[in-house]
Amino acid sequence: MAARRFISPLWSCLAFTLAFGLSTLVLPVTTVQAEAGNAERGKLIYARRCALCHGEEGDGAGPGAERLNPPPRDFTEGQYKFKTTGFDDIVPNDADLFRMIRDGMPGTAMPGWGDMLSDQDIRDVIAFIKTFAGLEEEKPTIQVDYGRQVPSSPESIAKGRALFHEGDRCAECHGAEGRGDAIKKLKDDGGARTWPRNLTKPWTFRASNDPKDIFTRITVGIPGTQMPSFADPKSKKRLTIEERWHVANYVASLAKTDKVPRPENTVVKVMKVEGALPTAPDDPAWEKLPSTTFLLLPQLIAKTRFFTPSNDTITVRAAYNDTALAILLEWDDRTRSIPGDPKAEEIADPGMGEDMVAIQFPVAVPKGMKKPYFGMGDGAHPVNLWQWRSGTADKPQSVALANARGFARIESRDPASAGLTARGRYDKGRWRVVFTRPLAASSPDKDITFQTGQFIPIAFAAWDGSNGETGSKHTMTTWYWFLLEPDTGLRPLVSALIVAFLFGAAELWWARSAGARKPEGEA
C-alpha cells in the first residue's frame, strides 16, 4: 500500500524527457553482462541491511522480529513462500528471490530494496542468503506449468467462483466473500499466527493480484503456511491448469476498488436526507451515500503499544436530517469475537476481548488550526469518544460514551444522556456499525454540536478482540475531517443565471455604443 505521490503531468513530462535524454547518453556504457552473485560481497550487504530483521545467523530472529507478523523469513530452513518452481521442489528460482527483494512484500515489514541496492547487490545478497541453508549448488528442477492462460471473462469468472466454493475449496479459509474470515485457527510451520489473505484487498497481496501471480500461488501454495497447492495430485481439492486460471480470474475480480484508501480523500461528506435516517446497518439507503476509506495503523504512541494488527482500513458513510445524524462504519474483521463462546475462543488468541470500534470528535470545534492532540485529546482540548462494543456470550452489544483529556484522563458518561446509540451486525467477515446522535448537544460544554458547512476533525479506532486487541492495543487513524454538506437549494443556479444575464446585457450595450460611435464601419 505504497503512498502514491501526486506528480503534475507537466513535471512528469519534463522528467521523462530528461531521463530519456540521459539514458540514451549513458546506455552504451551501462550494458554490461549480468555477473553471478558474489556471496562474499552479499555478506557485507546482508549484515548492514538485512540482519536487523532476518538475524545475523539468518534464522529470522533478528532484534526486530518479535514485533513483526508475519515474522521475517528464517533462511536456514531454505523454504521460500513466493516462488515459481513446482510445489514439490523446495528450491526457488533466483528470479523469485530477486523480485521479492527488489519489489518488497506489501502488507509486511519487508520493504522493496530496488531503490537502495543495485541489481548486482541483490544478486550478491541472494548468493549469500542461500548459503544459510546450503542451497548455493542446488538448482530448481520443476517449474510451474502455466499451460495456456485463460483470459478473464464473465464466463471464466463464473466458473472460477463455483470452483472457489465447491466443497469449500478456498472459502474454508478465505471466507464466502473472500474476506479471509477463517473458520479455523491457522499457524505457519514456525508456529506464528497466520491470517488467510483478505482477497478483496489487492494491496495486501505479497506478489500482486494479477491472475498470473494468483495462478502461481494456487499451483505452488505458500510453502511454510497452510495455503496448500492445488496442483498436488494427492490433494482431494486438486484443480486442472484450466480450472486454476478460472479461479485466478475470479480471485482477481474480488478486488474492491471502491474501498481503496486514497491519500487525497480526507473528508467524510455527510449528506442531507429528507425524512428518516438509515439506522439499520444493512439498510440499502447506505449504498447510495458516498463512502470514504481511511488507513488504520496500530496504536504506537501510548503504553501499551500494539504492533501486529489484523486489519488496515475502515470505511465511513454518514447522513443527517433536520434533527440528527447517522454514521455507518464498515471494516473487515476475520473473526467475530465473542468472549465466553467456545467456538470463538477456539479461533482467537488467548485473552479474547470484544470487537469494538470508536469515533473521536473534539468537544469544541476548533476555530483556527489548533485541534486537540489526535491521541485522545489534551488537558486544554477534550475529545468525545463514542464506542461500540460487540458483546460477550452473556452480554448484548452496547454503546459507551466518554470524554478524554489525554490517555490517562478519561471520564465515562451515560450515552443515553447525549442521545447516543449504536447498533452493529457481523456478516461474512465484515462488521457494519451505525451510530446515531441528535445534531444538537444536550450538554454543550461536554458534547460536540454539529453544524452544517463546518469542517469538524474526526478520528477512528478499531479493536479485533480475537487478535489480542484490548484496551490500548488497537488500530486507529489520525485526524480527518467530517463535513455536513450545507443544503444550498436553488441559490447557486439562480445566481449563476443572473450573473450570466448581466454580463450578456453589458456586452450588448458595449457593442451598441461602439457601433454608434463608428457608423461607417457598418457600411
Place this chain on the structure above:
Amino acid sequence: MMGRLLSRIPALLRAALVVVGIYLAATAIFSGLLGQPIPASLMTMYMFFVIVGVFMAFTFTEEGARAMAAPIRALVENPALRPVRNIVFLLVPLAAGAFTYTKMLPSLEAPVELRTIHPAPPSTFKAYGKRYDLLTLENPFRKYEKEDPERFRALVAEGGKIYIRNCQFCHGDKLNGRGPFAPALNPVPLNFQDVGTIAQLQESYLFWRIATGGPGLPEEAAPWISSMPVWQNFLKEDEIWKVILFLYDYTGHRPRAWEK
C-alpha cells in the same frame, strides 16, 4: 533576436503568457520539486496577485495601456471580426455564470494545514525530570568515534536494534520515511536519508525531538497532529543517544556541528 520576437507578439497575449508561465512554474516547483501540490485556494490567491501585478506592469505607460486594450477594442469595433466577437460574447457570460455557480457551491476542500517542519527549538527543555540546555547538550557517545572505534561500532549496533524495534514502523527500515504504517500518517514520518532532515540538524536537536516527540513541538509545528511518539516514555536517555548514532551511521550523514 529574442526581444524582437517578443515585441511582435501583441501586448495582451504577452501578458497572458507571463501569467500562464508563472502558474506553470509554481505548480512544477511545488508538486515536482517539493512533492507537495499547492492547495487550490492558496493558488487562487497567489494568481490573483500575479494577474494584478502583470496588468499593472503592462499598463504602466499610456502607450502600454493602449497596446493592451487594442485587441479588445478591435474585437468590438472591427466588423471583419464579427463572428469571433459573437462567439466571445456568448462564451463570456457562460463562463461568468459557471464561475459563479461553482463559487456558490459550498467548498468541500479540506482546510489547509501549514506547519513548520523544523521549528526553532527552545533554548532549554525538560525531559526525564531534568532540564536540558540545547546550547551545550552533546551526544555523550560521539567521542568514541575517534577514541574507541570498536566501542563506537557496538554502540551503533545497539542503536540499530532500538531503531528496528521502535522506529521502523513509521520511518522505515531503510530510514526513508516509508515504514509499513507511514501511509496512514499525515504529517508523514520524516525521511532521514533526505539531505533536508538530520543532515541539517545537530544531535542535540534530534535528542529534543525524540525525547519530547510530537507533543513537545511548538505551536507553529502543529504538535496536535504529529504522530511522533514521546520517546522518554519508552526509551532510556542513553538509548536515545544510541539510536541517534545509528541514524547518522546508516544514512552516512554527519550531524551538523556548531560553527566555530
